[in-house]
Every structure is written in structure tokens, then in C-alpha cells.
Amino acid sequence: APQGRLSGRKVVITAGPTHEPVDPVRFVGNRSSGKQGYAIAAACRNEGADVTLISGPVSLPAPSGCDVIHVQTAREMMAATEQALPADVFIACAAVADYRPAVETPHKVKKERGGLTAIDLIENPDILATISQLDVGRPQLVVGFAAETDDVLGHAETKRARKKCDWIVANDVSPGTPSMGGDKNEVTIITGDDDESLPMMAKDMLGAHLARRIADKLDQG
Numbered sequence: 001a002p003q004g005r006l007s008g009r010k011v012v013i014t015a016g017p018t019h020e021p022v023d024p025v026r027f028v029g030n031r032s033s034g035k036q037g038y039a040i041a042a043a044c045r046n047e048g049a050d051v052t053l054i055s056g057p058v059s060l061p062a063p064s065g066c067d068v069i070h071v072q073t074a075r076e077m078m079a080a081t082e083q084a085l086p087a088d089v090f091i092a093c094a095a096v097a098d099y100r101p102a103v104e105t106p107h108k109v110k111k112e113r114g115g116l117t118a119i120d121l122i123e124n125p126d127i128l129a130t131i132s133q134l135d136v137g138r139p140q141l142v143v144g145f146a147a148e149t150d151d152v153l154g155h156a157e158t159k160r161a162r163k164k165c166d167w168i169v170a171n172d173v174s175p176g177t178p179s180m181g182g183d184k185n186e187v188t189i190i191t192g193d194d195d196e197s198l199p200m201m202a203k204d205m206l207g208a209h210l211a212r213r214i215a216d217k218l219d220q221g
């Protein structure tokens with residue numbers, strides 16, 4: 001491992017979307033590219049951390065030196081996260097599907113046999129809220145993301161309080177912003193005492209910045 005400010009630290013990161021099966025060939029999911037989570041994983045690794053990256057389905061190469069665990073569904077992501085603990089830091093960057101189809105049909109739904117005109121949905125586990133509220137083995141620093149389209153900071157602060165994570169990285173994903181799928185991001189890091197609004201920057205740069213801020217925080221104890 002490279003020597004750096006996160007040497008000896010374990011970091012667990014979720015990234016990408018989740019795919020929730022409808023039948024063997026169909027899923028409910030979202031358009032997350034996974035780029036920001038992968039960039040954070042690589043940056044933490046460059047600072048010397050032992051990194052486990054729990055990734056939904058994306059088309060990105062594995063960041064070198066990270067343990068990558070591939071999952072499809074929110075429930076698999078939850079289980080993989082619990083297995084990856086204990087850790088010093090947990091970063092929930094994944095765009096987890098909030099809901100999944102209530103039933104997964106074991107064979108392909110056929111149009112000729114009535115087809116699929118509606119999907120009953122049930123709520124998925126909230127990985128960030130669960131890890132933030134662990135009584136035993138909660139990581140020292142838990143960081144969530146909040147992609148919002150309006151009142152970005154207000155909604156993000158409410159989310160931080162509700163889920164009980166330590167920091168929320170808030171970004172504006174309104175149409176026309178480059179965050180979703182692009183290579184740049186413009187965020188505010190909400191820490192409760194020392195919020196930081198950053199200019200638009202490459203996702204790699206933001207990853208490096210976050211890794212430094214995390215190292216600062218862990219150094220403070």
C-alpha cells in the first residue's frame with residue numbers, strides 16, 4: 001500500500017446504482033455512473049487507506065489496489081457493507097434504488113400471457129441510515145451524499161439529521177448540471193460545524209479533496 005495520510009485506516013465505499021429485478025431479464029434502476037464513488041475510492045487508496053469498494057453495476061475499471069465487491073441489488077449492497085465492516089470510515093456514494101419490485105417473477109414475463117402493466121414496489125433498506133445508527137461497530141466517520149434539485153442545502157441538512165450520518169456531500173443535479181454521468185461535480189460538504197462550498201471540479205479532484213478532509217478529521221480524533 002502507498003504510504004499516506006490514511007495509512008492504517010480502513011475505508012468502505014458504496015458506488016453506482018442498484019438494479020432491482022423484475023424478472024430474469026428486467027430490472028428497476030437508475031442512471032448513476034459510479035464515477036464519483038470510484039474516484040473517492042481511488043483517492044483514499046492513494047492516501048494509503050485499505051479500501052473496500054462495494055459497487056453496483058457500472059462500466060468502469062476497478063480502481064487499482066482497492067478490493068471491489070460487485071453487487072446488483074440494494075439488499076446485496078447492504079449485506080456486503082455489513083460484511084466489510086469494521087471500518088474507520090463509511091462513505092455512501094451509491095444511488096441506491098429506494099424501492100424494489102415486491103415480487104421477482106422467476107421466468108420472463110411474456111406479453112402473450114398478459115404482460116407487465118404495473119409493478120408493485122416495496123421499500124429497500126437504507127444502508128446509510130442503518131450504518132449511521134449502529135450501536136456497535138459504527139465507523140468513526142460516516143459520510144452520505146445528497147443529490148437534490150431544489151433547496152439543495154436545506155434538504156441535505158435535513159437528510160443528515162434524519163439518517164444520522166456525520167457529513168453530507170450535497171450536490172445539485174438539476175437538468176443542465178454536469179453531475180449526473182459527467183466528469184465534474186459541484187458540491188457543498190455539510191459537516192455541521194464547518195460547511196465547505198467547493199467550486200465545480202473534476203470528480204477525481206473532489207475525491208482527492210475529500211480524502212484529505214477525511215484524513216484531517218481522523219487526525220483530530
Ligand code: C5P
Nearest residue numbers: 092093094096124125126127128144145
Ligand atoms: O434518501 P436519499 O436516497 O436521497 O439519500 C442519499 C444518501 O443515502 C446517499 O448517501 C445514498 O448512498 C444513501 N442511501 C443508502 N441506502 C438507500 C438509499 C440511500 O445508503 N436505500
